[in-house]
Amino acid sequence: MPRIPRVVFIGMPGSGKTRIGREVASLMGCRFYDSDDEIERREGMTVKEIFGRYGEDEFRTIERDVIANFLEITNFSKSHRNANSSDESHVIFDGVLSLGGGAPMNRGTQRVLREYASHGGNVVYLDAQPEEAIEHATRSGTRPLLKHNPQKVWMDLFEKRDPTFRTISTFIMPTHGKTPRQAAQTVIDTLAERVIHISGATPEYDVRIGTATMRHLPEILGKKVIRVALIHTTSVQRHSDKARTILRRAGYDVTDIVVPDAEKGKTLRVVSHVWDQLGELGFTRSDAIVGVGGGAATDVAGFIAATWLRGITYINCPTSLLAMVDASTGGKTGINTDAGKNLVGSFYTPAGVLADVDTLRTLDQRIFIEGLGEVIKAGFISDPQILRIVENNADVLRTLDPARIDDDDMEIITELIERSVHVKAKHVSADLKEQGLREFLNYGHTLGHAIEKLEHFTWRHGEAVAVGMIFAAQLAQIHGIVDRTFVDYTRDIIESVGLPTSWRGADDSKVLDIMHRDKKARGNMLRFVVVDSIGHARRLENPSEDSVLEALHRVEE
Ligand SMILES: NC(=O)c1ccc[n+]([C@@H]2O[C@H](COP(=O)([O-])OP(=O)(O)OC[C@H]3O[C@@H](n4cnc5c(N)ncnc54)[C@H](O)[C@@H]3O)[C@@H](O)[C@H]2O)c1
Ligand SMILES: O=C(O)C(=O)C[C@@H](O)[C@H](O)[C@H](O)COP(=O)(O)O
Numbered sequence: 364m365p366r367i368p369r370v371v372f373i374g375m376p377g378s379g380k381t382r383i384g385r386e387v388a389s390l391m392g393c394r395f396y397d398s399d400d401e402i403e404r405r406e407g408m409t410v411k412e413i414f415g416r417y418g419e420d421e422f423r424t425i426e427r428d429v430i431a432n433f434l435e436i437t438n439f440s441k442s443h444r445n446a447n448s449s450d451e452s453h454v455i456f457d458g459v460l461s462l463g464g465g466a467p468m469n470r471g472t473q474r475v476l477r478e479y480a481s482h483g484g485n486v487v488y489l490d491a492q493p494e495e496a497i498e499h500a501t502r503s504g505t506r507p508l509l510k511h512n513p514q515k516v517w518m519d520l521f522e523k524r525d526p527t528f529r530t531i532s533t534f535i536m537p538t539h540g541k542t543p544r545q546a547a548q549t550v551i552d553t554l555a556e557r558v559i560h561i562s563g564a565t566p567e568y569d570v571r572i573g574t575a576t577m578r579h580l581p582e583i584l585g586k587k588v589i590r591v592a593l594i595h596t597t598s599v600q601r602h603s604d605k606a607r608t609i610l611r612r613a614g615y616d617v618t619d620i621v622v623p624d625a626e627k628g629k630t631l632r633v634v635s636h637v638w639d640q641l642g643e644l645g646f647t648r649s650d651a652i653v654g655v656g657g658g659a660a661t662d663v664a665g666f667i668a669a670t671w672l673r674g675i676t677y678i679n680c681p682t683s684l685l686a687m688v689d690a691s692t693g694g695k696t697g698i699n700t701d702a703g704k705n706l707v708g709s710f711y712t713p714a715g716v717l718a719d720v721d722t723l724r725t726l727d728q729r730i731f732i733e734g735l736g737e738v739i740k741a742g743f744i745s746d747p748q749i750l751r752i753v754e755n756n757a758d759v760l761r762t763l764d765p766a767r768i769d770d771d772d773m774e775i776i777t778e779l780i781e782r783s784v785h786v787k788a789k790h791v792s793a794d795l796k797e798q799g800l801r802e803f804l805n806y807g808h809t810l811g812h813a814i815e816k817l818e819h820f821t822w823r824h825g826e827a828v829a830v831g832m833i834f835a836a837q838l839a840q841i842h843g844i845v846d847r848t849f850v851d852y853t854r855d856i857i858e859s860v861g862l863p864t865s866w867r868g869a870d871d872s873k874v875l876d877i878m879h880r881d882k883k884a885r886g887n888m889l890r891f892v893v894v895d896s897i898g899h900a901r902r903l904e905n906p907s908e909d910s911v912l913e914a915l916h917r918v919e920e
Contacts, residue, residue: 365435367484368396368460370554371476373467373528374489375521377500379538379546380461383489386547388459396460401429410463426463427471433460434479456484467531468524480533485554488532489546490582492539493518535582540612549578557781561692563792564712570692570784572777576717577606577680580653581613583715588676590650591615592641594664596624596657599682602722603655606680610653618644625659626820629698631707637667651676651714657683657730658690658824662705665696669711678715682722684734684776685825688741688783689804691716693791703880704812710796720777726765729823735760735860736807736825738779740832741786743853744803744892744900749782750856757859802883803900806892807831810866810915813877817869829862830918838914839893842903849894867919871912878911 370387372380381397388395399410402425406413413422435454466472480486491499501513529535534553538546556573571579584591591610595603603619610617620637622628654664654677661679668677681691697708723731735753742749753760756775763772787804794801811831814822836853839845858864883890889911891903 364455366455366457367435367479368433368458369393369456370459370485370487370550371434371479372459372461372487372489373476373532374464375491375496375500375524375528376464376517377496377498378489378491379496379499379543380464380489382543383538383546383550384459384461386543387550390547390551391459394458396433396458398426398430398433398460398462398466401433402426405429423465423469424471426466427469427475430460430462430466430472431475434475434484436475436478464520465524467527473527473531476531480531485534486532487550487553488528488535490528490535490537493521495539534579537581537613549575553578557777559781559784559788561712561788561792564694564795566712566714568713568715570716570718570788572687572718572720572780572784574719574721576719577602577609579715579717580606580609580678580680581615583678583717584610584613584615584651584676587649588651589616590644590646591617592620592637592644592646592650592652593617593655594620594622594637594652594660594667595655596622596628596660598624599656599660599722599725601725602680602682602719606653606655622660622663625657626699626815629659629663629705631698631700633663634667634670634698638671641667641671646671646675648672648675651678653678653680654691655680655682656686657681658686661686661691662695662697662708665694665711665713666698666708668713669696669709674711676714677711678717679713680717680719682719683726684723684731684780685737686734687718687720687723687780688734689737689787691718692784692787693801693804694795695797703877704816706880706882712795718780720773720780723776724765724768728763728765731763731765732761732861733823733825736823736827736829736832736857736862738783739856739860739862740804740806740828741783743832743894743897744806745786745789745898746782747898749779749786750897752779752782753856753860757856761859761861797882802902803892805883806894806900807835809878809881809883809889809891810834810874810918812881813874814866814868816877817873822863822866826863827866829857830864830866833857833864834914834918835891835893837917838891838903838906838910839895841910841913842893842906844893844895844901844903849897852897865918865920871915874915875908875911 372384374380385395476486497517556571559570561568593603607617622633652668654661668675679691681687694710694712696711697705700706790801790804807828811827814827833854836850840850854864888905893903894900
């Protein structure tokens with residue numbers, strides 16, 4: 364089976380393509396290759412001699428062929444493949460390749476790199492500080508190009524190459540302040556991330572799930588952003604501290620804006636107060652918001668971003684399981700009003716979602732388990748494998764102490780997050796504004812939102828959704844859509860992870876009243892999402908009030 368480099372480094376002269384590339388290869392226990400060495404071996408001449416004898420155009424053609432050969436472009440089949448997963452594959456991703464500084468400027472080489480990346484290859488742009496890179500590049504005195512006025516020559520090249528490097532790379536790695544070893548470790552951590560692309564929205568963006576993912580904040584914000592408002596609650600202070608450090612190191616002017624915890628933060632009063640703060644700070648359209656926290660914090664941060672100056676850039680850094688699997692992705696932003704939950708908001712897409720799974724370690728156990736409500740929902744509406752993983756690991760999940768998550772637990776949790784985000788991505792990419800498919804993400808929410816409101820938010824969102832799913836299953840059974848076994852299975856899996864399975868809280872009329880204010884309702888007609896077989900959702904429109912109340916009474920037991 365052909366072997367293809369797992370990562371290809373590109374960058375300016377002196378950016379560390381060889382030093383960092385070698386470190387990455389050594390940490391991964393694989394071989395390091397340099398395209399210039401390979402060209403010299405193949406041609407039996409030095410790069411300088413090839414330039415001298417044939418000129419740059421011919422050199423770039425040879426270089427393109429060597430790189431294409433390395434990347435086995437012709438061996439790629441149409442089947443999906445991912446260098447970062449163990450998916451079945453017709454090639455093995457192994458080794459590290461470093462390219463000559465000017466290589467990605469050749470159109471043919473660009474096509475080769477794009478094809479490689481489209482099959483899961485990693486093209487890493489080492490983004491070095493000019494002074495450091497120039498110093499490194501000129502130190503050996505072996506680069507003829509930089510012999511005279513290296514500062515100007517390097518900067519001119521940088522102006523030309525940087526935009527291309529940014530578009531051609533699959534990720535950009537700022538190297539400033541890092542030893543080659545640290546930079547290599549960061550590359551390896553990034554390669555281990557699970558990345559889910561969200562399309563069908565402007566901007567399109569990635570959800571990155573892994574460790575220390577907040578390091579990507581600067582590369583997503585880019586160079587135009589000057590001020591960043593870091594919106595968070597005090598309960599996640601240590602995580603927002605990390606974000607602040609990363610942002611300040613990258614040169615942003617960062618202001619912390621602390622909002623009240625949980626649903627208390629999702630109010631117009633809080634939003635209005637933050638608008639005032641942004642006004643005082645002189646926030647312009649080229650400034651940005653970073654929301655760090657649970658789903659309530661990311662919902663309100665997103666809403667503020669959507670409404671300030673009619674929309675500025677924002678990034679979500681979810682820190683609860685529920686926010687990672689659901690709330691942070693998809694661009695539903697909003698606040699609660701006296702009339703009900705999430706009744707005011709907008710669809711406004713983040714520029715990126717950075718889920719650092721290590722932040723889960725500071726969660727309360729109840730909040731962790733709550734998140735499983737939305738995980739199970741994703742399983743019921745779209746991905747039966749999620750339910751199998753939950754079933755197989757129910758004891759671990761129910762008794763998990765987040766402070767003591769070990770590697771095996773983390774693997775299970777990360778898999779559940781990744782799968783749930785895929786479910787979310789499928790629905791929001793196809794239907795950002797909830798005109799059809801996206802409604803299925805609301806499974807369990809019609810009663811769920813009513814419970815939250817009637818219990819004055821003492822019930823957690825995921826807990827209420829859990830009971831809401833049992834209610835929806837009961838309703839589906841009453842309407843002959845599923846049988847009793849399905850209802851029992853729903854209740855059992857929810858119970859197995861320690862989520863509530865019943866609720867008795869209010870007059871029927873109060874529950875019905877809130878259900879009528881659900882966003883899925885149309886006029887006087889109630890509409891529900893039900894599941895007719897595991898992994899497949901559909902709508903149930905205008906069921907009789909008797910059947911709705913019968914289902915409600917069944918969850919009181
Ligand atoms: N926009 C969407 O698509 C979407 C989807 C699902 C849920 N939601 C919303 O998300 C909210 C529920 O999210 P949630 O369950 O994360 O609740 P939450 O935001 O209230 O967070 C739960 C609690 O955990 C704390 N917390 C969060 N991360 C922590 C950490 N790492 N360490 C310690 N404490 C931490 C929070 O401060 C809070 O006290 C609801 O408002 C719900 O409506 C939105
Ligand atoms: O993203 C969606 O769409 C969802 O419905 C996801 C839900 O899990 C989430 O709770 C959402 O906030 C509910 O939206 P709402 O419009 O019903 O309030």
